Amino acid sequence: MSKHLLRVENIYKSFGDNDVLRGISFHLDKGETKVIVGPSGTGKSTILSLINMLVPPDKGHIYLEDIDITRTRDVHKIRQNIGFVFQDFGLFNHLTAKGNVMIGLTKVKKMGKKEAEEIAMEELRRVGLENFADQYPAQLSGGQKQRVGIARALAMRPKLILFDEPTSALDPELTGEVLNVMRKLATEGMTMLIVTHEMGFARTVADELIFMEDGVILEQGLPEKLFTNPEHPRTREFLFKLTDLYNEGER
Amino acid sequence: MEGTLVTIKLASISLLLGFCLGLPMAFGQVYGNKVIRGIISVYERIARSIPLLVILFLIFYGLPAVGIRIPAFTSSILALGLRGAAYQSQIYRGAIQSVSGSQMRAALSLGMNRLTAFIYVILPQAVRAAIPPIGNEAAIVLKDTSTVYAIGVSELLRQGHYFISTGSDPMTIYLAVAFIYLVMTIFIKGLLALFERKYRIPGIGIEGES
Numbered sequence: 001m002s003k004h005l006l007r008v009e010n011i012y013k014s015f016g017d018n019d020v021l022r023g024i025s026f027h028l029d030k031g032e033t034k035v036i037v038g039p040s041g042t043g044k045s046t047i048l049s050l051i052n053m054l055v056p057p058d059k060g061h062i063y064l065e066d067i068d069i070t071r072t073r074d075v076h077k078i079r080q081n082i083g084f085v086f087q088d089f090g091l092f093n094h095l096t097a098k099g100n101v102m103i104g105l106t107k108v109k110k111m112g113k114k115e116a117e118e119i120a121m122e123e124l125r126r127v128g129l130e131n132f133a134d135q136y137p138a139q140l141s142g143g144q145k146q147r148v149g150i151a152r153a154l155a156m157r158p159k160l161i162l163f164d165e166p167t168s169a170l171d172p173e174l175t176g177e178v179l180n181v182m183r184k185l186a187t188e189g190m191t192m193l194i195v196t197h198e199m200g201f202a203r204t205v206a207d208e209l210i211f212m213e214d215g216v217i218l219e220q221g222l223p224e225k226l227f228t229n230p231e232h233p234r235t236r237e238f239l240f241k242l243t244d245l246y247n248e249g250e251r
Numbered sequence: 252m253e254g255t256l257v258t259i260k261l262a263s264i265s266l267l268l269g270f271c272l273g274l275p276m277a278f279g280q281v282y283g284n285k286v287i288r289g290i291i292s293v294y295e296r297i298a299r300s301i302p303l304l305v306i307l308f309l310i311f312y313g314l315p316a317v318g319i320r321i322p323a324f325t326s327s328i329l330a331l332g333l334r335g336a337a338y339q340s341q342i343y344r345g346a347i348q349s350v351s352g353s354q355m356r357a358a359l360s361l362g363m364n365r366l367t368a369f370i371y372v373i374l375p376q377a378v379r380a381a382i383p384p385i386g387n388e389a390a391i392v393l394k395d396t397s398t399v400y401a402i403g404v405s406e407l408l409r410q411g412h413y414f415i416s417t418g419s420d421p422m423t424i425y426l427a428v429a430f431i432y433l434v435m436t437i438f439i440k441g442l443l444a445l446f447e448r449k450y451r452i453p454g455i456g457i458e459g460e461s
């Protein structure tokens with residue numbers, strides 16, 4: 001019925017008597033970058049977990065192209081199409097940077113070692129880490145680790161990538177290198193759904209901004225509109241506060 | 252010395268038995284349901300609370316009362332192995348749990364199923380975490396094989412005893428026995444260090460930087 005790559009329709013989710021999501025709807029087109037912002041504990045990570053099929057919704061549907069991924073049984077198959085970049089990187093500590101990028105190709109896509117290696121190197125180059133291919137996670141800086149995490153997601157050639165506060169665990173001087181990689185991906189036409197507190201990034205890179213609070217979307221639209229002329233007073237309050245707070249992090 | 256060989260046999264077979272039982276028990280503890288977890292933890296509690304000698308006597312002297320007769324050597328293996336399983340299970344469980352949950356999550360996000368993720372992501376890291384405590388356990392089991400002396404298995408200690416009863420100087424013999432245990436323990440430690448070096452992940456640990 002539609003051309004949207006991802007369609008989130010009226011999602012409800014509770015944990016016990018904690019109603020975390022209360023009717024979330026939005027969509028994402030191919031090549032689009034959307035940024036979700038909102039106070040912590042609002043359910044942003046929960047949305048990403050739902051899209052990644054780590055938890056089922058209580059109500060509502062999520063469609064990836066034409067497949068209702070809340071009803072599918074091919075969980076592992078569909079997850080290959082959805083990249084995930086974690087706040088804590090989630091790198092496999094016993095593998096080199098290259099090994100981390102390769103493992104999904106060899107063990108999930110059953111690709112030959114040589115081909116996987118080529119793709120891994122290509123993706124590491126894309127995030128500027130071709131010279132760190134043989135380093136282990138413990139030998140990398142936080143920013144480098146996260147770039148490996150992005151390369152690992154990219155190597156699977158996903159239809160979209162989810163980012164859950166990819167720079168929140170980083171020292172301020174390291175956020176820039178990660179944001180720059182993400183910015184580059186956006187211009188290259190990667191489809192991305194990003195949860196972040198980096199307002200400068202959100203404002204300049206997002207095609208659309210989603211402002212969430214207490215399990216509902218209060219407002220979504222062009223970043224410029226939300227930043228300069230929001231409909232909801234809470235949007236203004238939140239965005240202004242964070243912009244001040246995080247001004248220095250973004251460059 | 253034959254006794255040394257018997258001791259080595261006792262230690263290695265019972266360690267193997269402990270491994271074969273302990274690893275599935277660890278799986279059950281980590282991934283099993285409530286019932287399985289309950290049963291295993293009761294077993295662990297019991298096996299770790301009874302002195303080895305009592306377990307040994309139960310098997311060797313107790314079971315014949317209900318018509319089960321097990322030779323001394325096999326009884327020894329059973330006692331050491333059944334108790335060892337409880338300790339090894341704990342070691343593997345700790346090792347698996349030491350690999351953080353975010354690793355499993357990351358593996359799933361790549362499209363791996365749980366088994367693949369376990370084999371290629373969790374296990375390689377858990378094995379590394381398990382090496383030092385397993386070396387420890389091996390040394391303990393090795394030394395505890397001397398307990399089976401009590402039911403007449405002629406392992407190292409009993410053989411030493413035999414030499415004394417035929418006229419050798421007790422001090423000399425017991426020192427020799429002690430020395431042999433020491434050598435074997437040092438050998439285990441060396442083996443362990445070798446494994447640790449081989450599987451060391453660069454960047455982690457004291458001599459980490461490369």
Ligand SMILES: Nc1ncnc2c1ncn2[C@@H]1O[C@H](COP(=O)(O)OP(=O)(O)O)[C@@H](O)[C@H]1O
Nearest residue numbers: 015018020038039040041042043044045046047
């Ligand atoms: N697996 C879970 N079990 C129970 N409660 C959860 C779980 N995941 C999230 N929550 C709760 O849901 C709420 C929203 O969490 P989250 O989605 O992480 O928020 P955000 O990412 O916006 O900070 C929080 O109150 C959190 O405690």
Ligand SMILES: [Mg+2]
Nearest residue numbers: 044045046165
């Ligand atoms: Mg969160």
